[in-house]
Structures are given as structure tokens and as C-alpha cells.
Amino acid sequence: MLDRAAIPRRPSRRAVLKGGVLGAGALAVGVALPRIAGAAGGADGVVHIGASLPLTGPYEKVSRICKDAFDFWTRTYDGKMVVAGRERAVKWTIYDDENNASRAAQLTEKLISDDKVDLVVGTYGTDTVLAQGAIVRKHGRVFVQAGASSIRVDEELGGHTAFTANGRVGTYCAGAMDFLASRTPKPKKLGLVIMDDPVYHEIGQGVKDKCKQHGIDVVTEVVLPMNVQDLRPTALKLRGAGQLDIVYNTGWDVICIKLAEEMSAIGVNPKAFVGGHLTTSPVVKETLGSKMQGIIGSTVWLPQFKYRDDKYASAQEFAEKFKATYGYLPTYQAAFSYILPYIYQQALREADPQDPFNPKTLRDRLSRLDLKDTIWGPVSFDERGRIRRDAAPAVQWTGDPAAAVIVAPADMAESAGVYPKPAW
């Protein structure tokens, strides 16, 4: 029917108006309903902590670890936090930001203006933390985070809005590179694999700086798109670069697994393979099995570290208790997630009972914070709100089944390390 339809009955203007009002009313009710249902209060005697995590998507595994660690902290303190000298019950609200920056912003807005949380802890991922920070900043609030270590956090939010409990990513390679540079014969050639995203370029820049310092040549540098599937072309590129002494992967755990698999499949045998900052993820060891032998990883925390706090006599004890509860050994993400509410607890212990969560005083308290003993090591922040810490120790997997031992820096080392590593 292409012709203009005959009009059966002309509706009165009133009817049209009525229709519009009804439609809009339906919208308003629809929007208001969940609001009423989800109403929660910053009731007295309760500390309401809000967070979002990328619970679905590529960071799913890591964020589950973070979530477990939040829970572990809550269990450790029996669900209570001492604020302004008074014990209060802890209440968590956690959402899934799907590693999507606009979702993270929206959820942070929800946490602050709708759920009215007292404290916000940061999510995991650079873009999402920056998006979150923009909202926190708009409200003039403060948050502690460890999920984004890029220098951009310092530039855009550091010191006034964000307090970052993790060291700069540019320093991630320090332990591993210092360790390798001290080996004999001294490594000369390095192949670098960088993911095409600012934070990975930052890690890569750190590696290049260390190479310059130690006189190592970066003979090949492969930049990969974030959605890369097949790592064999990369392995072939590395093969084409001749005998490499070191292959350094800046990417995450899956990239590390795939790169190791493909290098071993086509016979690329560098004298050392540095798997990057997520080599300690349980999935890497499980998947690579015996190929784990000799792989080096950088990590900012391990149960072997000589750290302690008021509840655990050692990081080892912390790790064992954690494993008994959740069935796996905590990674450094578990430790830095555990430390986020812990930092708040320490900062708020002696807050003003009248207005304990006042952003201005909280900011001052956080910047003055100086904790010697925590599960995460000494905690104090510089003027950009960054934890004072400048090197990530290196670990190496040795023995059968492979176990991680610290090989650098020298004062923490448990073993002399293996170089060159056995062939795949």
C-alpha cells in the first residue's frame, strides 16, 4: 500500500496530549522504579565502599582475583572497619564495568550520587580508572586505586584525586633487566614485543631505557594490535632477527602463553624469555607446563616477600590463609586489592567523628600516610599521589614442577637464577 492512508478518525488534540503524557509518565516510572528498589543509605554505623571491576571480558580472571581480595580483607577484619575510633560494619557495592570506560564513568557516578558510598576504590585497567577518576574529581572526592599504573594517572589525577598504590609501569622491567645484564656471557641482543596501547608502550620504553643503560641492542621491536589472535607471525619475526639473547614480552598473560607456545613450535630459542608483568598469573603455569622452565617474570609482589601487618606475621601466612579460602595462591593483584581498603582503614582510624569521610581531610591524611608494615610493603605517597616504590623484583621458574623463585634485586634474591635458560 503505497498511497497515503485514509484517516479513519481524526484524534482530538487532547487525546494526542494524553498519549504523550502517558508515554512520558511510563518512562519516568520506569526510570524511577529501580531507583527506589536500589536505594541504599550511608546509614550510621556503616562504612559503604563502592567499586567497579571488569568482571566480564578479557580482564575477567584478574578482576575475580581483585574481588576475592576485597572479600578476604572484609573476612580478615570480620566485616568491620574502625573509623574515627569507632567500629563500623563494612558494606560493599561492586559493579561490572566490562572494561568499558563510559560504563566505568557511569557506574562511578551511580556509586557516588545514587548509592552514596562513603569510599570509592579504583577498578582495574588504565582507561577505566581514568574515566572513573574524572567523575570522582568532578565530585571533589578522593580515591585509592592500584589497577592503573600508567604515568597518565599521575598527570591527570595524581595528588588531588587519585592515590595510586602501585609503582609506575615504566619500572616493571627493572629487576629482570638488571638481573639479565649481570649475567655472563653478557646478553647483547634483545627482541621486544609491545602491545599497541599507551600503557604497554610505557613498559616498552622502560625496557629500552634499561637496554641503553646496560648496553644491550634492541634488534627487533614488534608492535601488535590489542586484538591480536595469532602470535606465530611474531615468533617468525623474532626468528628472522637471528639468535636473540632476550625476548621481552610487555603484554598480558595470554600473550605470554601464546608467544612461548609459538616460539617453541617453530624453534625460536632465546637465552632468556621475560614473560611480562602477568607471568605470575596461575593460568600461565598451568597452560605452559614444563615449558615454564627458566621463564622470567616481573612481579611487584610475591608471598616470599618479607612483609607483615597487624593480622599476618608474614606475607606467606597471608598467602596460605588466602589459598585456604579461595583455592589458589594470591597474585600481586590480590595483594594490591587487599591493600586498598586497608589503606582507607589506616587513614580513617583517627578521622574526625563529626565528618569522617570529608574529602579534604581524607586527602591530607592519605598524603601524610606512612605505613612501615603492611602485606604490600611500606606505603607512603609522593606529591603525585604515587606510592614510593621504584623497582619490580624479577622471578624465575625453575625445577620440576617449576616453582617461582626471586632472582633480583640482589638483596631479595633466593637463587642465583639460570641463564641461559634450557631450550623449550
Next chain:
Amino acid sequence: MEDVLVYGLLRGGIYALAAFGFSLVLGVIGIVNFAHGALVVFGGLLTQYLAVKFGVPYAAAMIGGALGTGLLGAVIQRLFVARTFTLEPLMVLVQTFGIATVVTELGTLGWGSEERMLRLKTGLPPGFMLGDTFVPSFDLVVFAVSLVSAAVLFVVLGRTEFGRAIRACRDNRESAQLSGINLGRTFEKTMFLSGTWAGLAGAMFVTLSPVAPYMHFSWTVDSFLVITIGGLGSMLGALVGGLVFGVLSFGASFYAPTIAPAITFGVLLVFLVFRPQGLLGAGPAIRK
């Protein structure tokens, strides 16, 4: 150059394997199955699960994984697609996208979200030199199995009563029904076959590279690419398309890794504009 070709072809075998079912369903039922990638991943994880959890030998686990995936495909057809395949293609796209989400989420709930891999001890030498190229022997085995299973599929489609029914439904639905073929049953069988081969692809891939539920979408897109290059709805096209796509994507990621996606999709566009029937396509008959 030569190594790019060899490695590309080796990968192409698995791409072709994954694309057979996609192509079959598109040709016969006339739908684009967005859940196809989820089937591939499901097959891989099921195989891994059978092998690791119950200690089933790999060959049996692979067959179990493939048949299990086929069954899942048939269930999807009977419960969902059977009701919608006569509607606009878009409806089925959205529906199967929803199914992919559900399968992926259920898989995550059951198996967890971490990447899994199945390591086999084949006792083979690690590989051999072909000219200057090191060919991993296990890759070659997987490639050979791909070709053999492709041959099996050709025989099933070309030589059996079941295959004849499927082809009849593809070529002319009405006259197939008139000659007593049960359309619904045939479509379920088609989906079973499609799922089985998708599962097979997953079962093989899981021995080469880690697989996790969230990876399903790239398998769907890759299958799409393969059959666009090879030709929609043609089995031989899917095989050729898979091999060509293997070389193309390997070459792109080797020579220009940062813009590799733009190159592969650019080639796809060229095909779509200048040769929409693909290299070996059946022509406009199935262009819906």
C-alpha cells in the same frame, strides 16, 4: 616469504575446518549463525574437559567434543532457529548472537573464564626443515586431519542419502519437501553436522593455542571472512577460502602487524565489491 606461505597454509586448515559448518548452514538453512564461534570454542573446551577431567585419550575426547558440539547445534536448531529462519536474515543474526552470549556465559559459569590448552605428548620429533622453513610436525598432523575430515564431509554430502537430502533442501526447498523430505529434520541434521565440524576445529585448535569462552566472536568473524573469500555456501570454496585466508592473515600480521586487521578487512571489501560470489562461489542462487 616461503615460511609465511607454509605457516599460513597450516593455519588455514583449521580456519577451513571451522568455516565448513558455517558455510553449510548458510547454504542450506539460509541463515548466518552468529553462535558458530561459540560452537568452535565449546568444542575445544569440551575436548579439553573430557581429556583432563576424565583422562579420556585425545582421539576419543576429540570425537566426544565434536559430537557434543554437534548435539548442541542440533538443539539450538530445534528450539530456536526452527522458529525464526523464515524471517528476515537479521532476526536470526540477532537471535544467534543472543544464543552465543548465553552459551558463552554458561560455559564461563561451568568451566571458568580462564584460557585452557591441551598439551599432547605425541612422541613425534618436534619438526623438520622444509627448505629454510621449520615445520612443526604436530601442526602438520593437525593440517592432515583437517584435510581428511574435509574429505569425510565431502563424502557425507555427496554420497549418502542424508547428504542428498541436505543438498535437495539447499537447491530447492519446496520440491525437496514435495518429494517427501522432512525439512525440519534435515535442518537439524545440517546443524548437527555444522556443529560437529565446528567442534572438531575447536578440538584441534585447543592443542595448539589457549582457548577461552570470550574468544568466540573472532571465530565467527574469521569464518565469515573465509567463506566470503571462498564463496558463500560452497564446501570447496570454504576449503580454498580457509587456506587463502590463512596465508593472507599470516602475511598481514607478519609484514605489517599493526595494520593487519585493516589489510584483511580491506581485502574482504575488495572481494565484496568486485567478486561477491567469492573465488568458487555458487553464484547468485544463494545470495540472500
Next chain:
Amino acid sequence: MNFVSMAYAIRTGPVRNQLLCLAVFLLVVALCPLVMNDYWLRLMVFVFVNIGLASSWNLIGGFGGYASFGHGVFFGVGAFAGAVGMVRFGLPLPAVMVIGGALSAALAALFVPVFRQKGLYFALSTLAVMLVFETVLQRWTFTRGLRSYDLGWTLAPSLPLEGFFYLFLGLLGLIVGSIIVVVRSKIGYALHAIRKDEVLASSIGVRTTKYKAITFMISAAWPGVLGAAFAPFLAYVSVQSVFDVSITLNMILITIFGGAGTVIGPIVGGIALSIIDQIAWGNFLEYHRLIYGALIVAITTLHPGGLASVFWGWVERRRSAAKPVPRPSAPGHPPTSAPRRA
């Protein structure tokens, strides 16, 4: 006059009444900031953008029957136009919105050769174009970022939240208004003919390519405008955030959920899915994806015409129950059931 006959009257009545209805709706929604806090305003902005995008998609995908699977490219190009224009050249927001819309429309014009393809091929071509652009914008130093190592753009929000609320509400009004007008114009009737049977349409003298191109350009220009306006709202624009496949998928899901090929469909779908999303997020953290997926499967399997068809089916039943004399089916062309394949 009861609700049923009123709804029916608005649907079949002249364009003027539909526009009036839209205006009333917008006015009521415009009062929201009086009672809503920042979170709800921000959420409403997202709902407006989603509905605006879905409505634009609906024009070519629903009314025209050409499902674009890469419609996100227009939003992404718009967002990059906004980011690059505002940061690199210091242009004001209205200027980048115009540029974003124009760039997207120009990009859509390049699709004319692809219009020879139907259905799947068209879907695939648009998807391929989106993936090509995603990579190009990420690698090209002009669009990559301000400094060489940057990837993405940081923008200062140029309006307060209420400002964005009214900006997007206004844009939504313009988009839906333009669609109401287009659907009842010569273009709309041509689209209807094309969707039913393209060969027949061209044989009776409908210049199909021309109308398809015009429609596609309109349906591409709006996402471009929305994208450019969205850039300062998002504050940080990168390929990962504005070229996400989920943006395109959302346009399609919202349209189908509400009812493809109807003006009201994307509006209803956008609101309904947002509510579901909110509830699922708040209460079923681990299962919200599953719930979302299951809903999509349920609606496409049971009611492929979407919520709109459920509603109109109900209206039709009420009308036929009220009148013993059977009437011919609804004039005008919003289909009451899912469109069958031609």
C-alpha cells in the same frame, strides 16, 4: 476516546499529530533534571544516545531492510571528528557536530557501489569498513593522539551535565522527528517498496539506488552528529571506546527488541533495555550478561516483531473485540508482525 483507539489514531493519523506527540513527550522528559541526581542524568544521556543511534540504524536497517553491521563506524568517525576538531583545532562544539555529521554522510556516500549487494553482503561490507576505519584511525598520527605516544584524546567537558542532557534530548527530538517526516515522505514509501520487493520496485520506476543512498546518508549523518557531541561528554575518546562492536550491536538489539521498522520501536526498546540493564547490574552481578543474552533469544524467538508488535497485536485485538464488523488491517505501513523474507 479510550487508550486503544487513541494509540491507533496517533499511529495512522497525520504526521503533524505524531510530531506533536513527540514534542509533548520531550517536554515531559525535559523536566527530569528537576527531580534527578547526577547519576540518573548521566544515565538518561546514555539512553538518549542509544535511542538516537538505534533510531538512525532503524531507518536503513528496519525501514529499508538493509541491515548495516558496521553502523558504529559513523558514530566513531563523529566522535573522532569531535575529539580532533576540539583538541587539535580548538573548534566549538556546534562546529564539530556539523563536521561529524557531514563526514559520516560523505563516508556513507562511498557505499553506493555496495548497494548492489543485498542482505548479508551489505552487512558484511559495513562491518569490514568499520574494522578498516578502526585500524586506520588508530594508526594515523593525525587522529592517533596529540602527542606521538598518545593513543586517544582527552577532552575537557565543554558543558555541565544538565547542558549535555538538554543537548542530547534536543538531538533525540530532531532525529526522531526527522524519521517521522522521512517515513511519511516519498522516500519512506520508496523504502517500503524496496523492502517488500526491490526488483518489483525498480521495475515500476522507483529509483532504488537513489533512495537507498539518501536514506543511508541520513541514517549515517545522525550517528556522526551524536558521536561528535558525545566526545566531550565521554572526556576520553579512543578507538577502543568508540569503535567497540557492542555499539553497533546495541543499535541492532534495541531496534529489534522494540520493533524494527517502526518509529516507536527503538524508543521503547532503548528504554526497556536500559531498565533491564539497571536491574540486572544492581542485583545479579555474575549473571547480567546471561540475562541479557537470554532476553534477546526470548524476544527474537517468541516475538520477532519486538515489543511494538506485542503492543499493536494487543491493540488490534481490543479493536476487533470492540467492533463486530471486521476492518481491513491497518493502513499505513508499520507492520504488525515480523516482516517475512521477500
